[in-house]
Amino acid sequence: MAGKHELHEKGLRLTPQRELVLSAVRSLGHATPEEVAEKVRETHPGINLSTVYRNLETLQNVGLVLHTHLGHGGATYHAAEELTHLHLVCGTCGSVGDAPIEAAANFVNVLADDYGFKTDVTHFAVYGTCAACVKP
Amino acid sequence: MAGKHELHEKGLRLTPQRELVLSAVRSLGHATPEEVAEKVRETHPGINLSTVYRNLETLQNVGLVLHTHLGHGGATYHAAEELTHLHLVCGTCGSVGDAPIEAAANFVNVLADDYGFKTDVTHFAVYGTCAACVKP
DNA sequence: AGCGAGTTGCGAGTTATTCGCAGTTACTAT
DNA sequence: ATAGTAACTGCGAATAACTCGCAACTCGCT
Numbered sequence: 001m002a003g004k005h006e007l008h009e010k011g012l013r014l015t016p017q018r019e020l021v022l023s024a025v026r027s028l029g030h031a032t033p034e035e036v037a038e039k040v041r042e043t044h045p046g047i048n049l050s051t052v053y054r055n056l057e058t059l060q061n062v063g064l065v066l067h068t069h070l071g072h073g074g075a076t077y078h079a080a081e082e083l084t085h086l087h088l089v090c091g092t093c094g095s096v097g098d099a100p101i102e103a104a105a106n107f108v109n110v111l112a113d114d115y116g117f118k119t120d121v122t123h124f125a126v127y128g129t130c131a132a133c134v135k136p
Numbered sequence: 137m138a139g140k141h142e143l144h145e146k147g148l149r150l151t152p153q154r155e156l157v158l159s160a161v162r163s164l165g166h167a168t169p170e171e172v173a174e175k176v177r178e179t180h181p182g183i184n185l186s187t188v189y190r191n192l193e194t195l196q197n198v199g200l201v202l203h204t205h206l207g208h209g210g211a212t213y214h215a216a217e218e219l220t221h222l223h224l225v226c227g228t229c230g231s232v233g234d235a236p237i238e239a240a241a242n243f244v245n246v247l248a249d250d251y252g253f254k255t256d257v258t259h260f261a262v263y264g265t266c267a268a269c270v271k272p
Numbered sequence: 273a274g275c276g277a278g279t280t281g282c283g284a285g286t287t288a289t290t291c292g293c294a295g296t297t298a299c300t301a302t
Numbered sequence: 303a304t305a306g307t308a309a310c311t312g313c314g315a316a317t318a319a320c321t322c323g324c325a326a327c328t329c330g331c332t
Contacts, residue, residue, distance in 0.1 A: 069207060116270060124260045
């Protein structure tokens with residue numbers, strides 16, 4: 001039978017901690033390691049922060065989650081299947097908005113054609129000033 | 137007489153440390169705080185890292201330097217007058233390439249028109265894979 | 273020359289992440 | 303089922319990159 005768990009298919013062992021980290025990332029959308037740990041603790045209070053970090057890295061290696069740099073320093077994690085948007089970070093109010101990746105299609109093509117650079121627009125946020133902060 | 141130093145014009149006191157930090161940023165192009173400190177120590181060995189951090193922040197507040205996020209976490213500083221390019225960071229080899237800001241002109245316009253978002257393309261790097269790493 | 277706010281150096285404190293290691297556990301092969 | 307073993311976890315210590323408080327100093331004004 002083909003009933004293998006998705007983690008098994010990636011050659012990973014299925015532990016409660018690992019499953020919880022993955023489902024926390026999926027339910028949170030955007031999340032820092034700290035936020036993931038907090039979420040996981042709702043059902044598994046003893047989880048160690050190191051374990052969260054290690055599992056985020058492991059899950060990233062097999063392509064189930066990805067991270068994005070939103071600024072300041074810390075990375076935020078996303079489920080791989082949700083990463084269909086880019087992030088607009090407002091330097092004034094700190095809000096994080098979304099835009100579809102299609103908005104950058106032309107930009108990506110220019111970089112590919114002129115520089116041979118294959119761009120992943122979701123990995124880094126786009127910095128600027130949001131509509132609310134531009135207006136008085 | 138108009139012979140005021142550029143730091144005086146910004147309302148800052150002119151200290152050797154501050155001048156050295158500014159000229160280090162200018163001569164280095166891209167630089168982390170650590171690299172700036174190292175450069176400054178060539179001529180002023182006793183400078184404290186805190187002083188470098190504080191001066192980078194101060195110079196940034198008055199608009200003489202800017203910082204960009206190239207990934208990993210640390211910011212890199214630039215002289216304000218040199219910031220006429222965006223940064224292409226390769227996730228495979230780690231190299232940082234440049235592209236003129238005009239390459240993003242269309243992208244910036246799309247975000248402005250559709251989302252009212254005023255983009256600063258130089259503040260965050262653009263992530264992807266460089267030409268050398270795309271090819272076998 | 274002298275005053276006062278702005279700066280500096282220093283060391284301690286924070287925050288975020290990584291590492292080593294010993295004990296435990298999930299899967300594999302009997 | 304059961305035992306073996308490599309992967310995984312928890313924990314505490316270590317590291318890295320800043321940030322902060324405070325006393326001493328100095329730049330620029332008068």
